[in-house]
Amino acid sequence: MKLVKKHGTEQSTVRAVLNAATMDRRTFLRRSGIGVGGIAAASSLSLSMMQKAEAADAPAAAGGEATQVRSICTHCSVGCGIYAEVENGVWTGQEPAFDHPFNRGAHCAKGASVREHGHGERRLKYPTKLVNGKWTKVSWEQAINEIGDQMLAIRENSGPDSVY
Numbered sequence: 001m002k003l004v005k006k007h008g009t010e011q012s013t014v015r016a017v018l019n020a021a022t023m024d025r026r027t028f029l030r031r032s033g034i035g036v037g038g039i040a041a042a043s044s045l046s047l048s049m050m051q052k053a054e055a056a057d058a059p060a061a062a063g064g065e066a067t068q069v070r071s072i073c074t075h076c077s078v079g080c081g082i083y084a085e086v087e088n089g090v091w092t093g094q095e096p097a098f099d100h101p102f103n104r105g106a107h108c109a110k111g112a113s114v115r116e117h118g119h120g121e122r123r124l125k126y127p128t129k130l131v132n133g134k135w136t137k138v139s140w141e142q143a144i145n146e147i148g149d150q151m152l153a154i155r156e157n158s159g160p161d162s163v164y
Helices: 010-020 025-044 114-119 140-158
Strands: 067-072 081-087 090-096 128-131 134-137
Touching: 090 114
Parallel strands: none
Antiparallel strands: 067 081, 081 090, 128 134
């Protein structure tokens, strides 16, 4: 009796499907990494945080009463939540938002002082120059010209890559 291999049997079709469905280690890791990344990104979205935007009401004319406005700290890209105290349309103070998921009521030193950058009494409002140990006020044109001349001198002495 002579044995002959039969084509088209059930076993051979199952084996062909299994061989076509195999993948190498690199493909497996790539696909599983994409899947895990997608699941992690989807799980970080909280549907309770998304709310429909509404237009703000016009501010009160002259009450002098401070209101708290929920906002985001603009100092860095983290996006910590704050409650800004607004009085007559002017930002007068801030407190960290304890229910915000990023900072959970904490406030870094930079975020706590961010209001002082724009509204502080000690911030610079004009250019100054140190002359004989004292800071003196100079015009914007003079400051730009002096800085530009110094940058050109550095560039000539040290090359074009020394000044960005």
